[in-house]
Structures are given as structure tokens and as C-alpha cells.
Amino acid sequence: MAGEGLMNVSYIFPNGDRYEGECGLSASGAMVRCGAGKHTSANGIIYMGEWHEDRMCGRGTLKLPSGAQYEGEFKDNMYHGTGTYTFPDGSAYNGQFRENRLEGEGAFTNTQGRVWMGDFNGEAALGLKMQHI
Known part of the structure; x- marks a missing residue:
């Protein structure tokens, strides 16, 4: 991650998904999920765990409807x-x-x-x- 560190955010995506957790800046300057966080999709899928460059990576739990x-x-x-x-x-x-x-x-x-x-x-x-x- 090219940023100066992680920040905690709460974000609602246009499709209704929600993310609460850590984010940072990618090498291109875009804000991406990294660190620990919880993503809840509009259709009820919940992921709690580690993120790296906007992808589930590391340890986590994925619950399906x-x-x-x-x-x-x-x-x-x-x-x-x-x-x-x-x-x-x-x-x-x-x-x-x-x-x-x-x-x-x-x-x-x-x-x-x-x-x-x-x-x-x-x-x-x-x-x-x-x-x-």
C-alpha cells in the first residue's frame, strides 16, 4: 500500500453493499479495502476478516444466506x-x-x-x- 497508513471507514456502495473497516490508498491512489473489515452484500452475504488491495486475503469468515x-x-x-x-x-x-x-x-x-x-x-x-x- 502506498498510503501513509490505514483509516477506518464506513461506506455504502451504489448497489447497497456495506463495508466497515480499514482502508488505505493503492499505488494508483485509489481508496481500497485493506486490513480488517466487514463487508455485507445487499443479498445477505457477510465477510468478516482480512483484506489486501480490495480482495479477501488472509483469515476470515464468509457467511452465506x-x-x-x-x-x-x-x-x-x-x-x-x-x-x-x-x-x-x-x-x-x-x-x-x-x-x-x-x-x-x-x-x-x-x-x-x-x-x-x-x-x-x-x-x-x-x-x-x-x-x-
């Missing part, structure tokens, strides 16, 4: 790194993400509480093992 929620690491507005995605039915995946995809070691807990562990690769998860309780 469906009841789904992601908590973990973001990069360039995508789930990227370690995190937990909880589905609307209460089932959850905890593990590695790469560009919004389940990618790498992880554990899926179904609605009955059974845990399946293994290597996830997008939509495929061959060879998962059920954890015995």
Missing part, C-alpha cells in the same frame, strides 16, 4: 489454504482448499457425525477412510 459458512484462509477472494466449510445441512469439511476447491488432506463430517478422512481432489475423494469413534 443459505446457512453455509466458510471460516479459514482466503487468497484473491477465494477459499485458499486451511479452512472449514459448513454446509446448510450441518455437514462440514475441514482441511485444505485451493482456489475454492477441496484440495488435499481433509475430513468430512456428515450429518450423523461420521467422519471421513483422506485426500480430496475437487469433486473426487477416492480412498476415504471412516474414522472410528
Whole structure:
């Protein structure tokens, strides 16, 4: 960031979205979200967490109107790194993400509480093992 530091702002976008948090100046002189902040979209999506150059980047929580929620690491507005995605039915995946995809070691807990562990690769998860309780 080229600015002299961060400032706290409260901003309403023309589409009805709201942002409350830290902002700074980009290299081009534009005001951008950076640091910690909360963005609430007009359609009910809420992101609370870290921003870098106007993108979700770092740790944060994204809550969707469906009841789904992601908590973990973001990069360039995508789930990227370690995190937990909880589905609307209460089932959850905890593990590695790469560009919004389940990618790498992880554990899926179904609605009955059974845990399946293994290597996830997008939509495929061959060879998962059920954890015995």
C-alpha cells in the first residue's frame, strides 16, 4: 500500500453493499479495502476478516444466506489454504482448499457425525477412510 497508513471507514456502495473497516490508498491512489473489515452484500452475504488491495486475503469468515459458512484462509477472494466449510445441512469439511476447491488432506463430517478422512481432489475423494469413534 502506498498510503501513509490505514483509516477506518464506513461506506455504502451504489448497489447497497456495506463495508466497515480499514482502508488505505493503492499505488494508483485509489481508496481500497485493506486490513480488517466487514463487508455485507445487499443479498445477505457477510465477510468478516482480512483484506489486501480490495480482495479477501488472509483469515476470515464468509457467511452465506443459505446457512453455509466458510471460516479459514482466503487468497484473491477465494477459499485458499486451511479452512472449514459448513454446509446448510450441518455437514462440514475441514482441511485444505485451493482456489475454492477441496484440495488435499481433509475430513468430512456428515450429518450423523461420521467422519471421513483422506485426500480430496475437487469433486473426487477416492480412498476415504471412516474414522472410528
